[in-house]
Structure formats: C-alpha cells, structure tokens
Amino acid sequence: xxxxxxxxxxxxxxxxxxxxxxxxxAFPKDIAAQCREILWRATGCDPNDPAxxxxxxxxxxxxxxxxxxxxxxxxxxxxxxDSLLGEGxxxxxxxxxxxxxxxxxNEDPGDCGWxxxxxxxxxxxxxxxxxRANVASKGRALLMLFLFSDVTAGDAPTLLRLGSHHDxxxxxxxxxxxxxxxxxxxxxxxxxxxxxxxxxxxGEAGTVYLVHPFVVHTAQPNRGGAPRFLAQxxxxxxxxxxxxxxxxxxxxxxxxxxxxxx
Numbered sequence: 001x002x003x004x005x006x007x008x009x010x011x012x013x014x015x016x017x018x019x020x021x022x023x024x025x026a027f028p029k030d031i032a033a034q035c036r037e038i039l040w041r042a043t044g045c046d047p048n049d050p051a052x053x054x055x056x057x058x059x060x061x062x063x064x065x066x067x068x069x070x071x072x073x074x075x076x077x078x079x080x081x082d083s084l085l086g087e088g089x090x091x092x093x094x095x096x097x098x099x100x101x102x103x104x105x106n107e108d109p110g111d112c113g114w115x116x117x118x119x120x121x122x123x124x125x126x127x128x129x130x131x132r133a134n135v136a137s138k139g140r141a142l143l144m145l146f147l148f149s150d151v152t153a154g155d156a157p158t159l160l161r162l163g164s165h166h167d168x169x170x171x172x173x174x175x176x177x178x179x180x181x182x183x184x185x186x187x188x189x190x191x192x193x194x195x196x197x198x199x200x201x202x203g204e205a206g207t208v209y210l211v212h213p214f215v216v217h218t219a220q221p222n223r224g225g226a227p228r229f230l231a232q233x234x235x236x237x238x239x240x241x242x243x244x245x246x247x248x249x250x251x252x253x254x255x256x257x258x259x260x261x262x
Contacts, residue, residue, distance in 0.1 A: 002076075003077050004079070005027065005078065005079025005080070006079050006080075006082070006083050007021060007079070007083035007084065009140035011083075012083065012084070012252050014026045014092055015084060015212065015252050015256065016252055016255050016256045016259055017043070017163065017180075017256075017259075018199070019023075019160065019162060019164065019165040019211060019212040019214070019215040020098040020160055020162060020167075020199065020209055020210065020211040020212065020215060021079060021080070021084075021209070021210050022201075022203065022207065022208075022209050023076060023209075024203060024204070024206070024207050025076070025079075025204075025206050025207070025208065026074060026076050026077050026146075026206060026207060027070070027072075027076075027077070027146075027206050028074075028206060029070040029204070029205050029206050030221070031067050031070050031071050031193065031206070032071070032081050032148045032149070032205035032206050033205070034067040034248060035063075035065075035067045035068055035071060035143070036148050036149060036205075036229050038063060038065055038067065038068075038180075039060060039063070039099055039101060039148065039229055039254065041146070042060050042063075043058045043060065043101055045058075045063065045103075045121070046093075050104075051167055052102065052223050052229065053103040053105075054109070055103060055111075055194070056103055056107045056109040056110075056199060056221060056222065056240070057101065057102050057103070057110075057111060057222075058100075058101045058103070058163045059098055059100050059101075059206045059255070060098065060099040060101060061098060061099075062095045062096075062097065062098070062110070063095060063096060063099070063203040064094060064095045065122045065232075066097055068096050068231075069094050069095070071096065071144070071146060071148075071166065072093045072094075072095075072096055073093070073200070074094065074231070077208065077245055079140075079247040080210055081210075081235060083252070084141075084142065084210060084251060084252045084253060085125065085142075085235075085237065085251045085252070086249070086251045086255060087139055087199055088163065088238065089141075089164070089236055089237060089238050089239065089251060090101075090141055090236065090237060090238055091150045091235075091236040091237070092234060093236075094189045096146060096231035096233045097103055097231055097232060097233030097234065098119055098147075099148075099230065099231050100155060100204075100219065100226070100229065100230065100232070101217075101227055101230075102156040102172070102221070102222040102227055102228040102230075103222060103223035103227045104222050104223065104224055104225055104226065104227070105221065105222060105253060106223075107110035107220075107221075108221065109219070109221055111219055112218055112220060112221065113130075113218055113219075114161070114190065114192075114193075114216050114218045115182065115216065115218065116133060116182075116184075116185065116190065116213065116214055116216055116217070116218070117129075117140065117213065117232075117234065118131035118132055118133045118140040118181070118182045119132070119133055119138055119252050120133075120134075120139040120179075121181075128138065128182065129183040129186075129231035130156060130180045130181050130183065130197055131180065131181065131182055132178070132179045132180065132181050132182070133168075133179050133180065133182070133185070133213070133214070134157070134172055134175065134178065134179025134180075135169060135172040135173045135175070135176070135179065135247060135257065136177070136240060136241050136242060136243055136244060136253055136257075137213045137214065137241050137253065137257075138177070138240065138241075139234075139236070139237075139238060140214065140234045140235075140236065141214070141215045141234070141235045141237040141241065141253055142210050142211060142213060142234065142235040142253070143159055143211040143212070143213055143215065143217075143232065143234060144208060144210055144211065144229040144231075144232065144233050144234070144235055145201050145208065145209040145211065145231075145232055145234075146208050146228060146230060147203050147204070147205055147209075147229075147230055148205055148206040148231065149205050149207070149226065149227065149228055149229040149230075150203075150204050150205050150226075151201065151202050151203060151207075151230070152198075152224065153183065153201055153227055154222075154223055154224035155226060155228045156219065156220045156221060156223075156224070156228045157200040157201045157202045157220065157228075158200070158201040158209075158217055158218070158219060158220070158223035158230070158232075159192070159198050159199070159200055159217060159218050159220060160196070160198065160199045160200075160209075160211065160215050160217045161193050161196040161198055161200075161216040161217065161218075162196055162198065162199055163189070163196055163197075163240060164190065164196050164199045164214070164216040165192045165212040165213075165214035165215045165256055165257075165260070166214075166256070166259065166260035167187070167190060167191030167192060167196075167216075167260075168173055168190055168191050168193070168214035168215075169214055169243075169256070169260035170217065170260055170261065171190070171191040171262060172214075173261055174205055183250065189243065190216045193216045196216075201230075208232070209246055210235075212253060213234070213253070214256075214257075215223065241254055243255065243257035243258055243261070244258075
C-alpha cells in the first residue's frame with residue numbers, strides 16, 4: 001500500500017469510534033459527470049425538464065460501464081480499503097450496486113427508516129426483513145456511499161448515527177453465527193441507538209463515505225432543488241472477518257467490534 005493513499009491515524013480512530021470516514025475527491029468529478037449522464041438515461045427522465053421528475057425515487061440496478069469501474073478503483077480508494085481492511089483482505093469491485101436516484105418531491109418515497117444493511121441469509125428469500133447480520137459481519141466488510149452529484153443538507157443526504165455500530169455489535173454478540181434478522185434488530189431498536197448524534201453524508205460529487213457495516217442509517221426525502229445521485233454498494237471481504245482474533249492482525253472493522261465488546 002502506498003503511504004500516499006493510506007488513511008492517517010486520526011481517520012482510522014474516527015472510523016473505530018464513530019463508524020465512518022469521509023474521503024473528499026475520492027474519484028474525479030469528470031468521472032462522476034460521465035456516470036450521471038448514463039444514470040439520467042436509465043431513469044427515462046429529462047435532466048432539463050423537472051416536469052418529467054414524477055417519482056420521488058427511482059432505483060437503478062448494477063452498472064458495469066467503464067466510468068463506474070473507474071470510480072470505484074482509484075488509488076485513493078484502494079489505499080483506504082487497504083488501511084481499513086488490510087492489503088489483500090477485500091475483493092475488488094467492477095460495479096457499484098444499486099442507485100437510489102432521489103428527485104425533489106413532497107411525496108413520501110416510502111423507503112426511509114433507520115436500519116443496517118443485512119448481509120446474508122437472503123438466497124431465495126423475498127422478505128428482506130428476514131435477511132440477517134451477525135457479530136462477525138458475515139459477507140460484508142463496508143457500506144460505501146458514492147456521491148455522483150453534489151449533495152447538501154437539503155438534497156436527501158443519508159443520515160448516519162455516530163457510534164451506533166458499537167450498540168449493534170453488542171446486540172448481535174450473544175447470537176453467534178446465526179445473528180439476528182433485520183426484523184429482530186428493528187424490534188430491539190438497534191440496541192437503543194436513538195440518542196446517538198448524527199452525521200449527514202453531504203459533499204461534492206466524487207466524495208465517498210466508507211462506513212462500518214453496523215452503522216445505523218436512513219434515507220431521507222429530497223426536499224431540495226436538484227436530483228441526488230448516489231450509489232450504496234458493499235465492499236466484500238476476501239475471507240471472513242473475525243472480531244475475536246488475537247493474532248495482532250485485526251483490521252479497523254474488527255477493532256471497532258472488539259472496542260464495543262470490551
């Protein structure tokens with residue numbers, strides 16, 4: 001890992017304590033613009049005619065075009081992945097998951113609510129509330145928020161509950177490998193995370209938030225004046241995470257869980 005692109009000690013400490021790190025300029029703005037052009041076409045809406053923006057949110061699927069591959073594979077991001085997970089301990093991505101494009105609207109988009117992204121148990125399971133997470137974060141190393149448009153406080157930024165990954169880790173720990181379903185996590189109020197402070201995932205196009213997979217977060221309606229383009233892919237571990245390891249090789253994701261359980 002090049003030291004030029006490594007996260008510094010303060011960023012690693014913030015990730016362990018608060019659950020996220022923000023990278024400004026993680027990928028170039030011209031790449032973001034190329035991706036937006038592709039996404040606009042996929043929405044079927046006219047970027048110059050707000051009358052065509054008739055839905056509060058349009059969800060787009062995977063995009064594998066070169067600009068998206070370029071956005072997720074910059075040296076800056078690879079250095080951050082190495083810093084948080086360790087070299088060789090994450091799987092490269094060739095796409096960026098789903099894109100919830102949020103348009104300015106007074107309608108309820110119907111998909112807002114505090115949650116974590118469950119990471120396993122969903123094969124052939126249509127009820128996403130039955131998907132699961134466990135204390136080792138099986139199947140997920142990071143949640144990532146890629147901003148493809150400028151996002152201000154009024155443009156539906158994702159909200160993150162600071163330090164909530166510690167509460168979720170403590171809630172999951174007694175349940176071993178099986179973990180809990182998303183429905184059970186909701187029933188337990190995600191470990192009583194409501195009093196936690198919040199951070200809004202704002203920034204210019206090209207900003208990326210790297211988030212611990214246990215951080216409780218929510219979408220918001222877009223009450224601003226411009227559509228918000230964001231991708232929210234996971235980063236997958238190359239080998240299972242182990243928050244109980246004692247070989248001195250714990251990465252930042254594992255250390256955050258260890259911190260919560262001590």
